Amino acid sequence: MNxxxxxxxxxxxxxSLATVDRVLNARPGVRDKTIAKVQAAVxxxxxxxxxxxxxxxxxxxxxxxxxxxEGPSQFVDTLRAALAEASSPLVADRLLVTxxxxxxxxxxxxxxxxxxxxxxxxxxxxxxAPETPQVRDAVDRLKEAGLAVVALASDLPNSQxxxxxxxxxxxxxxxxGLLMGRFNAHQGQVIAVTNSLRxxxxxxxxxxxxxxxxxxxxxxxxxxxxxxxxxxxxxEAVICxxxxxxxxxxxxxxxxxxxxxxxxxxxxxxxxxxxxxxxHELTPATGQALxxxxxxxxxxxxxxxxxxxxxxxxxxxxxxxxxxxxxERIRIEIVLRENLP
Amino acid sequence: MNxxxxxxxxxxxxxSLATVDRVLNARPGVRDKTIAKVQAAVxxxxxxxxxxxxxxxxxxxxxxxxxxxEGPSQFVDTLRAALAEASSPLVADRLLVTxxxxxxxxxxxxxxxxxxxxxxxxxxxxxxAPETPQVRDAVDRLKEAGLAVVALASDLPNSQxxxxxxxxxxxxxxxxGLLMGRFNAHQGQVIAVTNSLRxxxxxxxxxxxxxxxxxxxxxxxxxxxxxxxxxxxxxEAVICxxxxxxxxxxxxxxxxxxxxxxxxxxxxxxxxxxxxxxxHELTPATGQALxxxxxxxxxxxxxxxxxxxxxxxxxxxxxxxxxxxxxERIRIEIVLRENLP
DNA sequence: CCAGAATTGAGGTACGCACCTCAGAAAATC
DNA sequence: GATTTTCTGAGGTGCGTACCTCAATTCTGG
Numbered sequence: 001m002n003x004x005x006x007x008x009x010x011x012x013x014x015x016s017l018a019t020v021d022r023v024l025n026a027r028p029g030v031r032d033k034t035i036a037k038v039q040a041a042v043x044x045x046x047x048x049x050x051x052x053x054x055x056x057x058x059x060x061x062x063x064x065x066x067x068x069x070e071g072p073s074q075f076v077d078t079l080r081a082a083l084a085e086a087s088s089p090l091v092a093d094r095l096l097v098t099x100x101x102x103x104x105x106x107x108x109x110x111x112x113x114x115x116x117x118x119x120x121x122x123x124x125x126x127x128x129a130p131e132t133p134q135v136r137d138a139v140d141r142l143k144e145a146g147l148a149v150v151a152l153a154s155d156l157p158n159s160q161x162x163x164x165x166x167x168x169x170x171x172x173x174x175x176x177g178l179l180m181g182r183f184n185a186h187q188g189q190v191i192a193v194t195n196s197l198r199x200x201x202x203x204x205x206x207x208x209x210x211x212x213x214x215x216x217x218x219x220x221x222x223x224x225x226x227x228x229x230x231x232x233x234x235x236e237a238v239i240c241x242x243x244x245x246x247x248x249x250x251x252x253x254x255x256x257x258x259x260x261x262x263x264x265x266x267x268x269x270x271x272x273x274x275x276x277x278x279x280h281e282l283t284p285a286t287g288q289a290l291x292x293x294x295x296x297x298x299x300x301x302x303x304x305x306x307x308x309x310x311x312x313x314x315x316x317x318x319x320x321x322x323x324x325x326x327x328e329r330i331r332i333e334i335v336l337r338e339n340l341p
Numbered sequence: 342m343n344x345x346x347x348x349x350x351x352x353x354x355x356x357s358l359a360t361v362d363r364v365l366n367a368r369p370g371v372r373d374k375t376i377a378k379v380q381a382a383v384x385x386x387x388x389x390x391x392x393x394x395x396x397x398x399x400x401x402x403x404x405x406x407x408x409x410x411e412g413p414s415q416f417v418d419t420l421r422a423a424l425a426e427a428s429s430p431l432v433a434d435r436l437l438v439t440x441x442x443x444x445x446x447x448x449x450x451x452x453x454x455x456x457x458x459x460x461x462x463x464x465x466x467x468x469x470a471p472e473t474p475q476v477r478d479a480v481d482r483l484k485e486a487g488l489a490v491v492a493l494a495s496d497l498p499n500s501q502x503x504x505x506x507x508x509x510x511x512x513x514x515x516x517x518g519l520l521m522g523r524f525n526a527h528q529g530q531v532i533a534v535t536n537s538l539r540x541x542x543x544x545x546x547x548x549x550x551x552x553x554x555x556x557x558x559x560x561x562x563x564x565x566x567x568x569x570x571x572x573x574x575x576x577e578a579v580i581c582x583x584x585x586x587x588x589x590x591x592x593x594x595x596x597x598x599x600x601x602x603x604x605x606x607x608x609x610x611x612x613x614x615x616x617x618x619x620x621h622e623l624t625p626a627t628g629q630a631l632x633x634x635x636x637x638x639x640x641x642x643x644x645x646x647x648x649x650x651x652x653x654x655x656x657x658x659x660x661x662x663x664x665x666x667x668x669e670r671i672r673i674e675i676v677l678r679e680n681l682p
Numbered sequence: 683c684c685a686g687a688a689t690t691g692a693g694g695t696a697c698g699c700a701c702c703t704c705a706g707a708a709a710a711t712c
Numbered sequence: 713g714a715t716t717t718t719c720t721g722a723g724g725t726g727c728g729t730a731c732c733t734c735a736a737t738t739c740t741g742g
Binding site for chain 2 (some may be wrong): 208296
Binding site for chain 1 (some may be wrong): 731732
């Protein structure tokens with residue numbers, strides 16, 4: 001009737017509490033036959049460990065670090081905000097989250113920062129960093145120290161990270177491509193803009209975008225990617241130039257950071273016929289642009305889910321429990337003016 | 342350094358443990374001045390009640406009922422599945438969920454079922470039911486019995502329900518309208534199909550859909566809604582008829598249940614030029630249709646979030662804690678072939 | 683069969699909190 | 713100032729689990 005406890009298991013299995021405890025917590029010194037007896041009793045009674053009591057008893061603290069790039073980035077800002085929001089209920093849940101800021105572009109500095117993390121004082125790390133060999137090594141070191149490591153938003157596929165929390169960039173690019181194609185029935189040119197194609201995410205988005213356009217929307221011609229290299233002025237100049245060069249520009253695909261500058265440049269250059277702008281990441285700027293109609297669609301991932309999922313996965317990994325994949329899959333969200341959150 | 346406990350509060354406030362306990366649990370018999378002292382100590386130390394320990398101590402069980410319509414509905418099926426999926430971690434969290442099935446269309450039977458719920462054995466109820474005066478009354482009765490009540494997926498706006506977990510139907514309809522307009526640059530007719538416009542959700546979706554089309558896409562003409570009244574054969578006949586009548590049909594908007602039948606009818610009637618089909622609710626059938634290209638877009642809500650959000654809200658309400666709105670807002674999701682989960 | 687090792691049992695303490703009792707202190711009332 | 717009423721303190725118990733110790737029992741291999 002009531003929830004069975006360890007005592008019930010002990011009675012049911014005909015062993016002592018100590019043995020049940022040894023089995024449940026995978027402690028050594030129990031014969032296989034006895035383990036089986038206890039397991040059977042657990043199954044029969046449908047015993048589930050009471051996590052509240054367990055956490056209380058073991059004085060468990062989940063100490064996680066979130067490693068996020070510094071610098072003005074609306075995406076990272078929203079991420080930080082989401083993390084801050086999520087952390088009020090955390091305290092009550094024995095979760096201790098620290099945020100570690102890393103420089104955006106200096107791989108060595110990133111690695112220094114990662115090495116400065118004390119694995120003895122930490123149970124898990126969530127990392128949002130560009131993939132470089134140095135970062136991979138640093139991640140592997142954390143893994144070897146026994147920490148749970150998840151990649152956040154941007155995957156580190158060749159590292160030992162336990163899990164990736166985020167969306168598939170190629171699929172995100174394909175989604176953008178599909179929208180661009182469906183939104184533009186007539187032929188014309190599309191330009192794609194990013195901060196830098198060295199970023200794997202931008203590259204993959206572009207790959208997906210191009211693939212869909214060439215498979216299905218051959219009436220649209222995609223120009224080579226314009227890179228701005230973190231320079232707002234350059235961004236503006238290059239965009240104005242490209243716009244001028246394209247006689248029948250129908251679409252602009254903004255693949256990464258710098259949405260604000262792109263929008264600014266567009267406002268100044270006064271393109272005729274209002275090209276379809278599709279951007280990534282829902283931020284205050286892109287949200288506002290959706291409202292005014294300057295941006296037709298935003299492809300994004302819900303940062304709230306991102307953060308909560310990362311916390312759940314880190315906790316599950318720390319407990320060495322199986323991860324419930326379906327719940328952790330972050331969806332590629334399409335935001336239009338009418339379904340702004 | 343460490344998390345402060347009630348003992349720390351007692352020391353800090355210069356009172357006994359018993360008094361701290363009285364204040365924290367709002368028990369009577371404490372002078373205002375003393376309450377203030379304890380509050381001050383709580384604030385100063387940043388004390389947060391350890392919910393694990395608290396729940397353990399008070400033997401708390403959250404007993405919730407989910408009231409869901411019976412009958413073959415892919416949406417409700419996925420909802421049930423999501424609920425089943427969500428409930429394995431629940432047991433460990435002192436959550437006890439029962440599912441109550443109600444007939445879809447008989448308001449009196451629904452009410453009988455709702456009345457049969459024993460408020461003494463329940464802490465909260467999540468209800469997915471069509472809004473009728475009888476249902477409203479039943480909800481109000483539950484509220485008066487002290488239960489937490491949330492409306493699931495479909496709101497019960499004029500009842501005393503504490504919260505609505507779901508998406509705004511008008512906005513969902515507007516989103517569908519915007520997509521329909523953007524996907525079809527040329528003029529033509531659009532037909533809208535639903536099971537019944539008596540359902541408030543369908544009605545509101547239609548309102549939103551029409552509003553956007555008439556505001557922005559006047560080149561599209563929306564025909565009066567086709568209703569099928571739960572009859573697959575009728576649905577097919579009516580659709581075939583409508584398709585035949587529309588010389589330049591460019592879009593079909595499926596507002597509610599019956600997506601499978603609509604698709605079936607379309608396959609048979611072999612409409613020329615492949616109209617843009619936009620449907621609601623992501624189910625196995627609509628997902629498959631997205632893959633094959635028969636459906637251009639699906640407007641949906643994530644049932645997993647729906648269920649988890651409902652559970653969170655019910656628990657929060659039972660604890661008489663404030664709800665963190667931003668986290669509970671369910672997004673209107675647009676699913677295309679490329680961002681299928 | 684016996685020594686040594688491996689396994690098991692009995693019991694305890696602790697975690698942080700809820701809830702209870704009862705005595706004693708402080709305040710309010712007359 | 714005496715008496716009632718209202719507050720407060722000290723202490724205890726229990727929730728379900730983790731983790732520890734020590735003794736008792738069972739199992740091995742020789």
